Amino acid sequence: MMVLIVGAGRVGSAVARSALAAGHDxxxxxxxxxxxxxxxxGMDTSWEDAGGRFTVGTALEIEALEAAGxxxxxxxxxxxxxxxxxxxxxxxAQRRFGVPKVIVRVLDPARSDWYAQxxxxxxxxxxxxxxxxxxxxxxxG
Amino acid sequence: MYVxxxxxxxxxxxxxxxxxxxxxxxxxxxxxxxxYLRIEQELEHAVQYGDxxxxxxxxxxxxxxxxxxxxxxxxxxxxxxICQVAKEKYLCDRIIARCNNPRNLQHxxxxxxxxxVSATDLILNLIEHEVPGHGLVHLLxxxxxxxxxxxxxxxxxxxxxxxxVSELGLPEGSLxxxxxxxxxxxxxxxxxxxxxxGDEVLIVLDPGLEEAITAQFAPDxxxx
Numbered sequence: 001m002m003v004l005i006v007g008a009g010r011v012g013s014a015v016a017r018s019a020l021a022a023g024h025d026x027x028x029x030x031x032x033x034x035x036x037x038x039x040x041x042g043m044d045t046s047w048e049d050a051g052g053r054f055t056v057g058t059a060l061e062i063e064a065l066e067a068a069g070x071x072x073x074x075x076x077x078x079x080x081x082x083x084x085x086x087x088x089x090x091x092x093a094q095r096r097f098g099v100p101k102v103i104v105r106v107l108d109p110a111r112s113d114w115y116a117q118x119x120x121x122x123x124x125x126x127x128x129x130x131x132x133x134x135x136x137x138x139x140x141g
Numbered sequence: 142m143y144v145x146x147x148x149x150x151x152x153x154x155x156x157x158x159x160x161x162x163x164x165x166x167x168x169x170x171x172x173x174x175x176x177y178l179r180i181e182q183e184l185e186h187a188v189q190y191g192d193x194x195x196x197x198x199x200x201x202x203x204x205x206x207x208x209x210x211x212x213x214x215x216x217x218x219x220x221x222x223i224c225q226v227a228k229e230k231y232l233c234d235r236i237i238a239r240c241n242n243p244r245n246l247q248h249x250x251x252x253x254x255x256x257x258v259s260a261t262d263l264i265l266n267l268i269e270h271e272v273p274g275h276g277l278v279h280l281l282x283x284x285x286x287x288x289x290x291x292x293x294x295x296x297x298x299x300x301x302x303x304x305x306v307s308e309l310g311l312p313e314g315s316l317x318x319x320x321x322x323x324x325x326x327x328x329x330x331x332x333x334x335x336x337x338x339g340d341e342v343l344i345v346l347d348p349g350l351e352e353a354i355t356a357q358f359a360p361d362x363x364x365x
Binding site: 060061062082083084085087088091092095096108110111114118 | 194195196197216217218219221222226229230242244245247248251252
């Protein structure tokens with residue numbers, strides 16, 4: 001399976017490493033070359049030697065998406081640090097490139113819910129944090 | 142008319158002023174605290190503070206009853222999303238988006254955000270229209286109807302020079318609809334109208350025929 005991850009911050013890079021370890025083809029698009037370094041933290045070899053791909057570029061640039069292999073992607077993960085960027089590029093991947101599976105990280109719970117109703121697979125870390133905090137609070141009685 | 146404007150930069154602020162002066166009800170949303178405070182001195186209750194891409198901020202500003210939503214922030218993703226929720230979630234009939242980077246215009250179109258206004262493109266169109274010798278000017282593009290109207294200037298040495306309209310050898314799917322001579326007084330040509338150097342010729346055509354057409358009006362058939 002070919003997985004394209006846009007935005008290799010803490011979340012994106014961790015998912016990229018585990019996807020590669022699981023035997024998938026993994027390509028990363030990030031505008032900051034520094035995230036390439038973060039990606040290799042804790043790895044024995046370089047990201048490329050391990051079989052990964054890395055493209056430096058901005059997600060809204062079609063050329064950058066194409067260079068990162070959006071046309072061949074089976075899964076597209078939008079995990080930049082901007083909700084609005086993620087929501088726009090996810091829809092581009094879905095509608096323009098017909099990527100079969102598109103997953104979007106959206107920090108704002110309200111828009112995460114609404115875009116999920118519109119057919120996007122959204123992941124909302126804020127909701128997970130709220131649930132965990134509520135659970136921790138509940139456990140204290 | 143109730144107009145909701147997101148983005149209190151130069152465009153948003155001046156737009157708000159003009160619309161208020163015309164007697165419309167306007168709410169401007171600005172997400173930068175210090176900019177908001179400055180604008181608030183002038184506009185008072187007509188400006189609200191908040192991230193205009195968040196649903197509760199839009200709802201607080203009354204997006205449900207807005208007749209028009211205008212997204213003019215400096216961020217294209219924000220403008221796309223604001224207009225998308227305005228149209229698809231709040232069923233607002235009319236939206237206008239600002240496109241900061243003309244290369245993003247394709248994304249606005251893909252997601253149905255029209256009209257998207259790009260200042261760069263507007264100025265570029267003006268330059269193409271005003272700077273002589275640039276060859277071809279797009280006067281009207283109707284992509285859905287597969288129709289364009291262009292204007293070309295007849296330059297010295299062009300194949301069309303001195304020919305009748307009927308002899309121009311224009312490709313199938315194109316038609317000369319008007320001739321604007323250099324000394325003014327445009328007219329609808331007949332088949333035997335002679336085309337002279339300096340004339341501007343208006344042609345209606347199917348998209349994609351531009352090159353074949355401009356070749357007739359450029360010197361030695363070359364497109365400049």
